[in-house]
Amino acid sequence: MDGDRVDKVLQDVLKEITPSEQEKQQTSAILDKVKSATNEILKPFGFSHLVAGSFIRDTWMRDKKEFDVFILFPKNRSREKLEKDGLEIGKNIAKKLRGKHRIAFAEHPYVRANIDGYEIDIVPCYKVDSALRIKSAVDRTPFHNEWLSRHLFPKFIPEVRLFKQFCKGQGLYGSDTKTLGFSGYLCELLTINYRNFRTLAEAAAKWEPGKVLINLEGFSGFDDIDYLHKKFPKQPLIVVDPVDPGRNVAAAVSPENFMKFVFACREFLKKPSRDFFFRKPFQVDPEKLEREMLNKKSKFIGFSFKAPDVIPDILWPQLRRTGKRIRDMLEDHDFGVMNWDVWTNDLDKCIIFFELESWSLPKHRKLIGPSIFSKRHTGEFIEKYKDKGRIWIENEFWVAEIRRTFQEVRPKLKEILTEDEKTLKAKGIASYLAKEITKKFDILQERELISHARRYPEFGELLTNFFEKRVV
Incomplete structure (x- = not known):
């Protein structure tokens, strides 16, 4: 490893990603504006609020103009009342700030507002005495804020930014169900543990799945690896939440993305480059895709349908579960599935597709x-x-x-999908998808998949990466 080269790359990247003083002042002004409006709207209720997120800790990224406002409800308030009043408060805050808003959903509904180009989530939660007594997942956030205020020292801030940017460059930043990667909070905890990004990368290059435990608060009972595997099954990275020992902050990180991160760290330390931190602009090459398909000699088939009106964090797991179930059904009929993947633009289109060893089988x-x-x-x-x-x-x-009942894969796939909603669900097709598939679906073979790659660049990128799929 060329240590001097690593440090030079990190210094150069940090200059690119650190917000300017003007950007910091602009952000601070927006924060003050939102706090003032929130205080005014909350006066009749007697509630307090908390602003959370990377802006408060100065670990925010230049291209991420977003933060959260948590409205703290008394813990004896009913869930129904919290949701109703929480939405009303959120709408009024957005209205007072002359921003646009829409209703979003997590564990319960909340308001997502756009104010002067900043995306602000206004989330109702319960004001509880301990993170161990939460009534909903978002109730932990004030405790995360408080813990980080005591442990995230100024010297860690640039290191957190480097870590986040590295994850972004590798397509691993975010704990949402689409990405299955590293959340901002996880990046902050790992940085606190390893003190700087270089040390973190050096340690991560040696990580082994299921053998990494970060226990910042030193909670007892975490020395037994067998116990940990039972408590956090099939989770390659375990970072115990310092405010709640029953929670793994890294639970969202998939095994594939864990290994991608490990190998990315190894390669970066061998050949340091800013390219690890910034994804190159992608241009779909349909002709190249077609050549790749022909050269592989395997066969590709899939189907598309209208995306159901649900949030991405519900849609992506349902797509993966459905893709896995259809793969199993195809393999039960001897159609060998080499690989498969799913995609949605989160608006109006979903695609599930498969790479097969062959189109047809013996009679x-x-x-x-x-x-x-x-x-x-x-x-x-x-x-x-x-x-x-x-x-x-x-x-x-x-x-x-x-x-055989089916020699060709296309009729078999069509037979699987051509059912009423109840039957599709009984087959294992996820509920929201079953409803849309029942209405209409289109079988896609190679040419149709290429056509969709032209029309939807993000799908084109996925399909291109599908052919180049590799961790090492």
Whole structure:
């Protein structure tokens, strides 16, 4: 590792990503404006509020103009009343600031406002005494704020920015269900633990899945690795929330993205470059995509349908669950699925697609039956298959040759999807998707997939990355 080169790259990147004094003043002015309006709207209620997010800690990124305002409700207020009054308060704050707003949803609905180009989430939560007594997930945020105010020292701020930018450059920044990566809070905790980005990258280059534990508060009972794997199953990175030991802050990080981060750190330390921090502008090349498909000699098929009217954090898990279920159904009928993926523009279009070993299968398939030593099962097997084709014995087992219902994958995929909503759900298709698929879906083969890549650049990027898919 060239330490001097690493430090030079980090210094140069930091200059690019650190907000200017003018930007900081502009942000501070917006914060004061929002606080003043919020205080005025809350006067009749007697509630307090809390502004949270990276702006408060000065770890914000130049291209992320957003922060959160939490309206603190008494803990004895009903959930229904909290939601109703919370929305009303949020709308009034947006109105007073002459901003646009819409209703968004997480664990409960909240107002997302756009004020002078800043995206501000106005979120109702309960004012509780301890993070261990929360009534909803967002109730933890004030405790995160307070803990970070005591541990995130000024010297860590540029290091947090470097870490966030590195994750962005690798497509790993964000704990939403689309990204499955590193949240801002997780970036801050890991920076506090390792003190600077270079040390963090050096440590991460040696990480092994399931063997990384960060316990900043030193909570007892976390020394037993078997216990940890039971408490946080299949989670490659464990960062115990310093305000709630029952929560893994890194729970959203997928195994694939964990390994992507590890290998990205290794490569960066070997060959330091600003390219690790900034994603190159992407241009879809449909002709290249078509050549890639032809060169692979495998087959591609998928289907598109209208995106249901749900938030992305619900839509993406449903897409992945549905894709996995359809893959299993195709493989149950001997269509070998090499790979698959899902995509949505979060507005009006969803696509689930598969890479297959082949389009078609032989007319007949081989079915292994019972042992010849099982008299009852032998009789049943022979009776069932004697008129359907050949029957013979291999070693001690009966074998039948039976005709396939589907030789081609396209009719099979169409048969899977051509059902009413109830049947689709029974097959394992996610609920919101089942409703839309029942209305209309379109089967997509290679040419249609390329056509969609032209029309939707983000899908084109996904499809391109699909062919270049690699961690190392």
